[in-house]
Amino acid sequence: MELFETLDFEEQDLPLLTAVRAHGVAGRAWSINTDVGNLRSRLLTLQGYRCAYCQVPIDRDEVGHRELDHILPKSASSECTQAKGKSNAFGDRQHTFGYGQFTFEPYNLILTCKACNAFKKSFDPMRDRQGYVVSDDYPDGRQLLWFYPYSQRYSDHIERGDDWIYSKVTDEGDAVIRTCKLDKVAVLTIRFQGRALALASNAGNLRLALMALGTQVAMGNCSKTDAHIALVDALLLDEDQAIYYLNIVTNYLENGNFSDLEKIERLMAAALERAHVSPQVAADVIATVTH
Incomplete structure (x- = not known):
């Protein structure tokens, strides 16, 4: 089983992406509905049944084996202050105001193992949290302090050795490694x-x-x-x-x-x-x- 590198939706996926976005347009609360479930299954195939962050194989499309992660967190974290929510310090990035407008944006969703999603929690990867103006346009991957699988290659940011030792290649890869605790033996x-x-x-x-x-x-x-x-x-x-x-x-x-x-x-x-x-x-x- 080859390592997951990058994601590329195909023309056949466009109706599914439109259907998922429609839930956001309708103002619905986050839930794993039929459309989201179909997107999750499609991501599992496109990712080669691997976690986007640690590359561990995801054996089955079942709860406990995979999670849908919002790259930009959908909700505000508890106890987020103005100072912490706008801070670019790495230690403050678990505090976020959230990006509710991207709750049902397919390009903000990625499949991960349960462990990586649990460690990532509400980590906010927006590179400049002070100057970013909230809009309905999803940011370019270069605006994220995070490996962005829809436009970047995994191996360009994270090196995984034969014995599952992870090394950073870029700051974006380092953010994933540190947040998901891939540097903790x-x-x-x-x-x-x-x-x-x-x-x-x-x-x-x-x-x-x-x-x-x-x-x-x-x-x-x-x-x-x-x-x-x-x-x-x-x-x-x-x-x-x-x-x-x-x-x-x-x-x-x-x-x-x-x-x-x-x-x-x-x-x-x-x-x-x-x-x-x-x-x-x-x-x-x-x-x-x-x-």
């Missing part, structure tokens, strides 16, 4: 290892857990470190076993052929017959089909 550990642990636990046995986690690693959806920790915690393997098994499966998924698949099947058969299979035993099992 402890937060990322909980987020990504929790995902891997859920996969391993739901699999129920070593065969399914290895294939599920190996696939996630091969697709770049989680790191090998997260996967092997999940195997240790969910299936009570020791660390050497987890690393050994995972390397075999990921090597097959990335470079494998039918002989590699046969090795895995022999290993899995042995593993299912024993409570624990040591790396040495696994190596012996694999050796029986190497010639």
Whole structure:
């Protein structure tokens, strides 16, 4: 699964965008109506089933797996004063007067994971909050201190390493990283290892857990470190076993052929017959089909 880069609505989407905007023209309160729900599903497809901010895969179109984020917050935050609402200091940006006129503006809506949306909260990314005059014209992406997915490329603003380490490329990328806490190792550990642990636990046995986690690693959806920790915690393997098994499966998924698949099947058969299979035993099992 490739990383999400940028969003580009197509001509076929124009009726949907018009239908969503009509709710704002009618002065309706924010709700996930049929039109908004259709837009959410369309965004899920256009974003390649990934969060726009952290790139974590969004597995299902269900509450708890995805959220619609208003890039410019739709409502005023509580306890927002004139001073804080007009301040451009980063620490004051959770205080906002809100931008109600863009509540149903499709170009102000983006799909995120639940964690990123929860951390973003009411963050106001308008670059100059002192001089901006409220109007019904949605601002150009360059007026935002934020990665704007409708006109910018993710990789031009945020670099994501193989082990899910995020680095800023621009100030706009830095704002996303800091606000969504992508620079907090402890937060990322909980987020990504929790995902891997859920996969391993739901699999129920070593065969399914290895294939599920190996696939996630091969697709770049989680790191090998997260996967092997999940195997240790969910299936009570020791660390050497987890690393050994995972390397075999990921090597097959990335470079494998039918002989590699046969090795895995022999290993899995042995593993299912024993409570624990040591790396040495696994190596012996694999050796029986190497010639």
